[in-house]
Amino acid sequence: MQGCRRKRYTSMHQYLLMVVVAVVMFFPILWIILSSFKPMIEFSVFPPRILPSRLYWQNYAEVFANSKLLVYLRNTLILIVGNTIGTLLSSSMVAYPLARMRFKGREVIFSLILMTMMVPGYVTIIPQYVLFKQLGWLDTFLPIIVPAFFAYPYNVFLFRQFYRTIPRELDEAAKIDGCSEWGVFLRIIAPISRPIFITIGTLSSIFWWNEFFIPMVFINSEDLKPLSVGIYSFSRTTFVVRWDLIMAMATIMLLLPMALFLLARQYITEGIKTTGFK
Amino acid sequence: MSVRGASAPLFFFLLQVGSPVTRSGESRKAYLFVLPWILGFVLFTGGPILATIVLSFTKWDLIGFPNWIGLGNYARLFRQGSEFWIVLKFTAFYTVFSVAISVGWALFEAALLNARNIRGTSLFGFFYFIPAVVPMVALTFAFQLILHKELGILNYVLSLLGLRETPNWLVDPKLVVWVVVALNIYTFYAGQMMLIFDSALKEVPRELYEAAEIDGAGRFTQFLKITLPAISPILLFNLVTATISSLNTSFTLLYPLTAGGPGKVTQAISLDIYHNAFKTFRVGYACAESIILFGIAALASLLMFVLSKRWVYYEV
Numbered sequence: 001m002q003g004c005r006r007k008r009y010t011s012m013h014q015y016l017l018m019v020v021v022a023v024v025m026f027f028p029i030l031w032i033i034l035s036s037f038k039p040m041i042e043f044s045v046f047p048p049r050i051l052p053s054r055l056y057w058q059n060y061a062e063v064f065a066n067s068k069l070l071v072y073l074r075n076t077l078i079l080i081v082g083n084t085i086g087t088l089l090s091s092s093m094v095a096y097p098l099a100r101m102r103f104k105g106r107e108v109i110f111s112l113i114l115m116t117m118m119v120p121g122y123v124t125i126i127p128q129y130v131l132f133k134q135l136g137w138l139d140t141f142l143p144i145i146v147p148a149f150f151a152y153p154y155n156v157f158l159f160r161q162f163y164r165t166i167p168r169e170l171d172e173a174a175k176i177d178g179c180s181e182w183g184v185f186l187r188i189i190a191p192i193s194r195p196i197f198i199t200i201g202t203l204s205s206i207f208w209w210n211e212f213f214i215p216m217v218f219i220n221s222e223d224l225k226p227l228s229v230g231i232y233s234f235s236r237t238t239f240v241v242r243w244d245l246i247m248a249m250a251t252i253m254l255l256l257p258m259a260l261f262l263l264a265r266q267y268i269t270e271g272i273k274t275t276g277f278k
Numbered sequence: 279m280s281v282r283g284a285s286a287p288l289f290f291f292l293l294q295v296g297s298p299v300t301r302s303g304e305s306r307k308a309y310l311f312v313l314p315w316i317l318g319f320v321l322f323t324g325g326p327i328l329a330t331i332v333l334s335f336t337k338w339d340l341i342g343f344p345n346w347i348g349l350g351n352y353a354r355l356f357r358q359g360s361e362f363w364i365v366l367k368f369t370a371f372y373t374v375f376s377v378a379i380s381v382g383w384a385l386f387e388a389a390l391l392n393a394r395n396i397r398g399t400s401l402f403g404f405f406y407f408i409p410a411v412v413p414m415v416a417l418t419f420a421f422q423l424i425l426h427k428e429l430g431i432l433n434y435v436l437s438l439l440g441l442r443e444t445p446n447w448l449v450d451p452k453l454v455v456w457v458v459v460a461l462n463i464y465t466f467y468a469g470q471m472m473l474i475f476d477s478a479l480k481e482v483p484r485e486l487y488e489a490a491e492i493d494g495a496g497r498f499t500q501f502l503k504i505t506l507p508a509i510s511p512i513l514l515f516n517l518v519t520a521t522i523s524s525l526n527t528s529f530t531l532l533y534p535l536t537a538g539g540p541g542k543v544t545q546a547i548s549l550d551i552y553h554n555a556f557k558t559f560r561v562g563y564a565c566a567e568s569i570i571l572f573g574i575a576a577l578a579s580l581l582m583f584v585l586s587k588r589w590v591y592y593e594v
Contacts, residue, residue: 127326150318
């Protein structure tokens with residue numbers, strides 16, 4: 001009886017703690033959404049109101065009408081599509097021999113791939129900038145999309161992790177039937193690997209929806225900025241900071257990652273978990 | 279994902295380096311598959327690192343021709359009273375404490391999600407992970423509102439709790455450095471670590487806890503004696519991941535939130551590189567800073583490997 005009560009007490013305790021942590025983690029997101037429905041005047045009242053006095057949809061109408069939101073959105077979508085196609089094609093291919101073939105230099109290449117994951121992006125950005133300047137690619141989408149076609153190490157790693165779980169008998173059988181390596185890759189490994197394609201496709205979309213630094217460096221024109229940089233530059237163009245409009249824009253920025261996470265939660269979490277294991 | 283959203287599985291790889299057995303004829307085919315990465319490595323990673331090293335010995339404004347000045351940039355970086363000392367000091371502070379806080383927090387969240395006799399963990403897991411996938415730049419605007427001295431909800435709540443002098447979170451130089459460190463719990467890598475800890479905790483055999491419970495060990499002792507040793511390889515992996523990622527995400531968190539201010543108190547090296555390279559066009563100087571950053575990242579990962587030999591328990 002005593003023990004039973006103690007258990008109930010600790011689990012109450014635990015629930016409370018879990019709720020507190022959930023509030024801490026979710027509050028900023030909630031605050032963005034709630035604020036997006038407040039008229040500008042309600043950002044300067046004290047004490048701050050938790051709920052907007054009424055749902056002020058005009059913020060959304062105004063942000064669509066008076067900012068480059070649609071242009072930013074189009075640019076972000078271009079970056080997402082380009083990068084995701086690029087990395088899926090190249091990374092799935094590069095990972096194949098690392099997981100399924102034996103060849104000289106495999107270990108060297110694989111450890112180089114892992115090592116490049118440890119290089120901070122700021123270390124390579126200046127020469128990349130110079131290179132793209134020489135090519136005349138500055139202030140276009142090319143510096144942001146083209147590198148994706150040359151396989152990102154993190155994605156190569158995720159593909160390799162997945163390929164290694166596929167039974168070898170499948171390739172062996174196909175090879176006995178006269179399938180080439182490319183045949184095995186395209187007809188057997190790639191179709192089986194659909195889940196990891198979905199995982200990386202989703203992660204890549206979320207990443208490029210959120211990415212701030214790279215477009216900040218390569219894009220200058222207002223008409224080419226993606227959402228992440230666009231919302232930042234919008235916040236700095238108005239004389240008074242228009243919190244109402246910024247929050248409406250920020251709410252729109254929450255939509256895609258949250259939707260993708262809800263739709264593909266299993267794929268995302270399973271994919272990330274494999275990075276922690278051999 | 280790019281090179282930057284990365285983690286450090288190199289560590290596990292080094293533990294299990296196998297012997298490469300070559301079957302003749304396969305090599306050339308294999309290299310055809312790997313070719314895109316090799317080209318990418320030369321063009322976008324390896325080549326640029328070498329170029330950064332070379333440029334760090336020059337004075338260059340991106341327009342004319344780089345002037346060789348030897349170690350001049352490094353001498354300027356490390357001369358007495360140089361601003362770079364402030365940048366370096368903050369970067370070290372930021373990295374060490376973001377790692378400590380984000381790793382600790384991720385482990386804490388994962389431990390909560392793995393509590394026995396608790397239902398609904400999947401729902402909680404959703405709330406714990408969701409900030410990781412939304413854009414940091416959007417969150418920084420929320421932080422500015424929430425943390426505002428006069429109008430922010432946090433200070434309002436604190437004043438309700440009886441606090442008279444409410445803090446100026448983002449302006450007080452002593453406070454802001456802690457605020458930006460703490461906000462790392464909302465980053466992608468913090469969420470990533472939470473998921474990895476979560477699955478590591480699920481692997482710890484239940485019987486160990488049951489045995490400890492019979493022996494009368496409390497929750498905390500169980501955590502120290504059973505959980506920590508069991509997940510120590512994962513803990514180390516996450517420490518490496520967090521070190522690299524906190525350096526890597528510093529720009530996205532700091533630039534929209536504080537832009538390095540007030541003054542230069544939150545000017546991390548990433549912001550300084552960006553500023554010097556692309557705003558004031560002191561490219562050689564920025565490259566020298568990049569090389570220092572490269573060294574820090576390499577040293578940090580190396581240090582973790584060395585320490586791992588002592589700390590980490592492996593099942594053989």
